[in-house]
Amino acid sequence: MKDEWDVIVVGGGHAGIEAALAARRKGCSVVLISAKRNRIGEMSCNPAIGGIAKGTIVREIDALDGSMARTADATRLHFRMLNRSKGPAVWGPRVQSDAAEYASAQQSYIGNRGVEILEDEVTGLEGLTEKVKGVRCRGRGCVKGKAVVLATGTFLKGMLYRGDEKWKGGRIGDISADLLEKDIVKRMFHVERFKTGTPSRIVRKTVNTEELEVQTSEKTNFNFSYEKQMICEKEVVCYITYTNRKTMEIAKENLHLSPLMAGRIEGTGPRYCPSYEDKVVKFPERISHKIYVEPMGYRSRYFYLNGLSSSLPREAQEKMVRSLQGFGKAEIADYGYAVEYSYFHYTEIDDTLRLRRSENVFVAGQICGTSGYEEAAGLGLVAGANAGRVAKCLEPLSLSRMNSYIGVMIDDIVSKGADEPYRMFSSRAENRLHLRQDNADRRLYLTGDRFDIMSDEKKELLTGNMKEAERIKYILENETVDGVRLSKWCRRPEMSVGKIITVSDALVDSEEKILMSVLLDEKYSGYIERNLRKNESRRNLEKISLREINSYMEIDEICWEAREVLERERPETLARAERIPGIRPTDLQGLLIYLGRKRSTWNNSRAGEM
């Protein structure tokens, strides 16, 4: 084993994997330390990848040469393009993968790429926080590294709950990273608690699927990855069932046993992923909720019950499950539970995902306060790339909000945090019409190239895509049909690839997916330009420094609450001030007026210019 690694990645979840690979692509020696080797790449919850906005993140990861897209394609059993009737800018590709195969494919992938894997528990950082020397492990002791990525997911002081059962763990059957958490707290990092939950897994053969609605996979030539590769040929069907009055009553009768309701869990859970008992409390008038029944794998013996997350006691869960149509004799293999864990407060993290107080420790994944595989992977890729860059003494990479969901996510997390686990929504992106799943390759090409994130093969492929898009654009700009320029023509609502090919011969042998993507660029270009312009004016706020303000308490132009908040936070620029919760736009305007006045009294001689 090596004496010192360039990059140490702690945690073999979705974040850790992308982090390790990204650092590796930078030419770093990388070790991935994870508590259980065979659980690396495990899907702790849903056996699905993608969705609205999330699917686009997966494509962005692929554009930056990560592994999630490829592995999802290779292990997919079911595909749906969500939002097909809502406009192409918000299409969300989603696959269901074979959970077990997904994990093992990821494991061999990182192995093949030369990431060293160590099975051990990390119990703390080694050395001074400002610049750590590496990490401490339970078995091996100190492992030295130039940079560290923490990607420990839900494991930091992880606590699992079900009814009145309560035990330590980051997920069922796994360790809880208590010692690591202790070390982090001892180093005076600000951590907080979140919670999330998972539904039960049902023994497949005990379900009578004849009684269920069937949801088949869409036939498609869609690939998450831009690479042309084999798609898994296997396919499964999913099922749909509904909760009913009886399910609701069982939940109600057992509410007092819920660890959340009983106040045993303090962490905040995500509103977009409520447990079934949450739903019953919040929407008492709704009797029936849709439940998706998803196989955990092709040969897997289990079903995942999407929509019936619960941390009620076993008996209650069993009764609830059996009240569902088709589940009368169902047996539960793993009961649902909730997990509560620590994460880093947003003020600790900078926009390269480095811990502000350390030169060489990065964080990624659920530990940053997010939730979801795709979010974790996106963050992992950036954290890993930056850890690699620190190890190689290169300037860090940061992504713009205007150009990628990953950029939006990082910007959101580090500038305002979240009061529930952060999940990507497309509406978080002000430039949503640009951040589409079809153009992730072209959006991120320049970044990938500049920061040298891609392998040579990937780069060649994407360069080809760029050139083809340029060629198509040129044709659109220069050809006309009935006196109308093609670029204008394709802004019409009824425009489609099929149609445009019939009007222009030059486009006939274009790469179809790229053609479609470029057409969408044209279709949305007016909006996108406007959004960029708006963003420019927002960036102007970035230029207005607030450093000259000595005391906010005397600024009459802003309200009292704002004065106190600003006095405490002391933002450097107006743009920063804008993001502080509790600062209203009128306060910003007030600050501007104040600054304007102040400057004009300073420059009395030039007051005439004003």
Place this chain on the structure above:
Amino acid sequence: MNSISPEIICAVATPEGTSALSIIRVSGKGSFGLLENIMSLEKNRLRGMRRKVGRISEKGRTVDEVVAVSWPEGKSFTGEEMVEIICHGIPQATRTIMEMLIRQGARRAEPGEFARRALGNGKMNAVQIITLAALWDTEKSKKVFNGETEESCMKLLNKIETAREIVEGNIEFDEIHLDGDGKHIRSVFCELMARAKDFRRKAASIEKSCRVMIMGPTNSGKSTLFNVLTGKQGALVSDEPGTTRDGSTCFMEVRGRRIQICDTAGSNGIGLDRKASEAVIRGLDEKDRVIWMSVGGRIPPADEVKKRVGEVIEIAAKSDLKDEMEMKQILNISSVSGEGLENLRDIISRVPGSMSLSGAAERIEESIKKSYKFISSQEYDLAAEHINEAEIEARRIIGKGENIHLSVERALNSMCVGK
């Protein structure tokens, strides 16, 4: 996405229905061509610094006879190619011309956009512009509104938020666990459109009624002040037929807000002058503001004036008589040196009634309509874009800020989603 060349923007620069004349301002590369087009002029007739009389017709029917004044790039207020269309102040005509401009590819200006472009082209300094925008935003919520209009806007915003939650919810959660069906959306939008109309009407009605009158004894320098304040625009307007003789009226932009300024004849005159000034005083009401101007601030405003109007701003002209002035707390103005003018502009800019409000109301209405259109064609991505615009605009008016990212999170409170 390389260099972004600005679109052509247009806006009505005068309040609806108040004046005999209306000004529509058009700015951006291609403005000349656009105007030549809708006025059916020969090509290049507007190139350079020109003034052309012409007729705008639509489908063979005359909409209005207008004067177009053009400024080439670099010579205009915005620094861009720019045209002002002076048309008769008939709301219907003004609106039709705006619609024609928009159909030809222009876009309604956002608040302060002309000023922002001026900045971009180096025609104003940054702080100046920022202050402009700032004053507009903060003051507006407090002073432009009367209770009824504010309430109308609040209700509108409320509905917009609901609509936006539904649209965004529909996007984020696809088919999963979602309630609202097409019918629901339709009824929400119908109500929304009614509210937007209501607000637009109210906004237009308060704007009509606010004026700033420059009054005072003869020879105190009112007309000079008027000309200095209004600059080129004033001269332009008073040239045209339809302006009354007893005083000139001008709609000018002060600190990013449009305000109607009237010059009146002196009140200590005799004969014709006296009659005219009495008529002016009779016409005053509490929505008006009066700038009372006298040499050295020696003559106080007439009681009759004070009684009738909302506010009298006393100013002293000819500031060379300084010593005398120091005693009184009166704003000292010199139209020649420019002294005190900035303060005066500050004060004027806070007068209620700016064109920006009904402009904003119109933009909101337009955005809502577009959003609905896109819902009908199942393009939720674009529908969301427009309803978002409407929300931002309404928030700006009330002074509540953008709040762009939160709509889904808001929606989560009323929607049952997730695994």
